[in-house]
Amino acid sequence: xxxxxxxxxxxxxxxxxxxxxxxxxxxxPVAPEHSALATLVADVRATAPSPxxxxxxxxxxxxxxxxxxxxxxxxxxxxxTLGAAVRARLGAGISRRSLALGTAGALASVLIAAVVIVSLxxxxxxxATQPQTQLLERAAPGASTPPPAAAPATxxxxxxxxxPSPLRPLPPGVAPAPTRRVDRAxxxxxxxxxxxxxxxxxGVVRVTDSFGxxxxxxxxxxxxxxxxxxxxxxxxxxFDLRVPSDRLAAALAALSRLADVTARDxxxxxxxxxxxxxxxxxxxxxxxxxxxxxxxxxxxxAQVQALLARLRAVQAQLALAQRQQRQLDLRARYARVTxxxxxxxxxxxxxxxxxxxxxxxxxxxxxxVAAGVALVALAALVPxxxxxxxxxxxxxxxxxxxxxxxxxxx
Amino acid sequence: MLVAVEPEAEPGIxxxxxxxxxxxxxxxxxxxxxxxxxxxxxxxTALAFERAYRRRASFDARRGSPRAWLFGIARNAALDELxxxxxxxxxxxxxxxxxxxxxxxxxxxxxxxRALEQLGARxxxxxxxxxxxxxxxxxxxxxxxxxxSNAGTRLHRAVSRLRRACTDTTEEDRP
Numbered sequence: 032x033x034x035x036x037x038x039x040x041x042x043x044x045x046x047x048x049x050x051x052x053x054x055x056x057x058x059x060p061v062a063p064e065h066s067a068l069a070t071l072v073a074d075v076r077a078t079a080p081s082p083x084x085x086x087x088x089x090x091x092x093x094x095x096x097x098x099x100x101x102x103x104x105x106x107x108x109x110x111x112t113l114g115a116a117v118r119a120r121l122g123a124g125i126s127r128r129s130l131a132l133g134t135a136g137a138l139a140s141v142l143i144a145a146v147v148i149v150s151l152x153x154x155x156x157x158x159a160t161q162p163q164t165q166l167l168e169r170a171a172p173g174a175s176t177p178p179p180a181a182a183p184a185t186x187x188x189x190x191x192x193x194x195p196s197p198l199r200p201l202p203p204g205v206a207p208a209p210t211r212r213v214d215r216a217x218x219x220x221x222x223x224x225x226x227x228x229x230x231x232x233x234g235v236v237r238v239t240d241s242f243g244x245x246x247x248x249x250x251x252x253x254x255x256x257x258x259x260x261x262x263x264x265x266x267x268x269x270f271d272l273r274v275p276s277d278r279l280a281a282a283l284a285a286l287s288r289l290a291d292v293t294a295r296d297x298x299x300x301x302x303x304x305x306x307x308x309x310x311x312x313x314x315x316x317x318x319x320x321x322x323x324x325x326x327x328x329x330x331x332x333a334q335v336q337a338l339l340a341r342l343r344a345v346q347a348q349l350a351l352a353q354r355q356q357r358q359l360d361l362r363a364r365y366a367r368v369t370x371x372x373x374x375x376x377x378x379x380x381x382x383x384x385x386x387x388x389x390x391x392x393x394x395x396x397x398x399x400v401a402a403g404v405a406l407v408a409l410a411a412l413v414p415x416x417x418x419x420x421x422x423x424x425x426x427x428x429x430x431x432x433x434x435x436x437x438x439x440x441x
Numbered sequence: 442m443l444v445a446v447e448p449e450a451e452p453g454i455x456x457x458x459x460x461x462x463x464x465x466x467x468x469x470x471x472x473x474x475x476x477x478x479x480x481x482x483x484x485x486t487a488l489a490f491e492r493a494y495r496r497r498a499s500f501d502a503r504r505g506s507p508r509a510w511l512f513g514i515a516r517n518a519a520l521d522e523l524x525x526x527x528x529x530x531x532x533x534x535x536x537x538x539x540x541x542x543x544x545x546x547x548x549x550x551x552x553x554x555r556a557l558e559q560l561g562a563r564x565x566x567x568x569x570x571x572x573x574x575x576x577x578x579x580x581x582x583x584x585x586x587x588x589x590s591n592a593g594t595r596l597h598r599a600v601s602r603l604r605r606a607c608t609d610t611t612e613e614d615r616p
Contacts, residue, residue, distance in 0.1 A: 040590065045597045049578070052600065056575050071604065074546070074553045075572040079470035086469065086483040094461060098491040155547055431586070434520035437527060438562050 060097065096363035141404065142410040212303045212363035215276050218371070219286055225374040227290070228253060228266045234289040235270050235370055242282040244274035244365070266374030275364040286370060291374070300358055309356035316349040457497050460507050461490060467574040468515050474569035475519050475562065485522050489515035509580040512570065516584055523562070556606035564599035571596055 041049070051065035055072040082090075119137055223231045232251050251268040258301065274282045279297075323342040330338050473482035492588060493514050500510050557565055570576050570584060582592040 041593055041597060046593075049593055049597055050601070052571065053577070056572070068600075068604075070549070071553070071600075071607070072572060074602075075557070075568060077546075078550050078554050078557070079466075079573045080473040080479065080482070082466060082469040082486065083479070083483065086486060087465075089483075089487055090461070090465060093487065093491060093494075094458060098494040398481050433524060434517065437520050437524040438566065 134188045136415045140408040143411040212306045214300040214302045214362045215366035217297040218369040221290040221372045222293045223290040225266045228374040232268045238285045239272050242278045247271040268372040270370040272368040274368050276366045279366045306359040312352040319345050445513035472519050475566050485518045489518045496529050505583040509583040512584045546580040552610050555610050559606045565597040567596050
């Protein structure tokens with residue numbers, strides 16, 4: 032730290048001499064004891080060098096041209112005024128280097144903000160995921176989806192669609208289950224406008240049929256449709272689908288195009304071992320049944336009743352084992368897909384009309400995102416600006432020291 | 442002759458021209474005294490006016506008079522020139538032709554010139570800012586970046602050294 036020596040106050044004589052100098056410079060009379068000082072003032076002023084005529088003409092030309100850099104044509108008329116104004120504004124304490132540094136800093140901040148926002152969880156609508164426990168509510172085959180827990184008062188429940196018959200045989204073109212048997216499940220959450228709920232629900236059925244799948248159960252509850260007075264409210268639908276496993280990806284893609292996807296999840300489970308165990312049990316029980324039938328053909332008297340009783344028991348076990356094997360086979364051939372459609376009244380699907388209300392909604396969302404970007408950019412810009420300011424102040428101080436040192440060497 | 446220039450928040454072209462007219466000779470005299478050669482002084486004077494014109498919107502009347510602001514810009518430009526000279530060979534002071542005017546005043550002025558050349562650059566700068574540019578002590582302080590009392594103290598010391606140098610020069614000239 033540099034300690035500066037505080038200057039001693041001027042003594043009265045020195046103060047009087049300085050006042051005499053000021054008086055002499057202003058052309059006022061001075062006291063007789065300061066006449067020599069007044070003469071010195073006059074002599075020093077008389078030695079003041081005068082600018083040459085060349086400098087005078089150079090400066091006059093510069094003043095007329097707005098001190099344009101050498102080689103640049105002098106602006107004329109309104110352009111001159113405008114150019115001078117722009118230069119004055121740009122030159123108002125902001126050099127070109129400072130402007131470039133500021134712009135680079137702002138761009139870096141916006142870039143950082145964009146990276147941060149993109150990396151935040153839940154920031155993207157298409158790739159958003161929710162906890163698996165919320166998404167994988169697996170219904171047993173053939174069971175209908177339970178109705179919504181808390182339906183609004185205005186919701187009018189519609190009759191559930193008829194539950195289709197048990198699984199049909201595989202349609203032509205569907206490959207049989209591979210050697211490794213895998214149970215696939217997927218869940219999809221869609222969001223749409225209330226007045227588009229039925230359209231999207233019909234689309235789910237249509238897509239399922241087109242891929243050779245089955246609607247195991249469905250439930251659609253319509254809310255209040257949108258009117259001129261305001262957007263619609265409420266309404267939801269749920270579907271429990273079975274889709275051929277080898278077409279699951281394409282079916283999910285088609286379903287996702289029906290409305291805005293708010294969540295999507297998939298899971299797989301290898302069921303090869305339980306299937307093989309069921310098949311082995313079926314084979315063993317089949318052998319036992321055939322053996323009992325042979326013995327029954329040759330039996331007499333009391334043996335017949337005993338063999339019949341054992342045969343009935345084995346046949347019951349065999350039927351159970353065959354049913355388990357069939358269920359595991361169907362789980363491998365058909366994937367379970369749960370589709371939930373929510374009509375929120377604020378989000379809109381691809382099929383809904385677009386009007387002033389939605390435009391306002393979109394505008395508010397854009398403003399919210401822009402405000403978030405600006406906030407993150409500001410958070411990144413403040414430290415950068417502080418560093419820049421510290422560097423600028425240090426640079427100024429260093430430059431000033433160097434200039435004063437140059438004066439000492441002169 | 443000094444012309445008072447009304448300070449305003451953002452000097453326009455008209456007020457800048459008035460500042461130029463009232464300060465051009467004084468500014469050149471100050472720079473010339475500080476640098477010691479006329480060619481560099483003219484370049485630095487032109488550069489100072491160019492910079493002042495470009496930065497005229499940044500002038501703040503609350504921080505000092507337009508003259509102090511202009512001389513501050515000129516001082517920085519002159520000191521930058523002195524810094525460049527440290528790397529390059531120093532220019533010799535231009536000789537002043539003696540005896541052009543045999544009158545007493547001419548002799549005195551020649552003495553003053555030689556005494557000024559003997560002063561250090563800091564004292565020479567103070568003398569030029571005060572006597573050539575006619576700045577008040579407050580304006581001196583603004584240009585030098587110091588307090589008004591410190592500027593007054595330094596100015597008084599510089600004047601005392603100038604008077605001593607004039608006396609010494611006169612005695613050396615005596616046969």
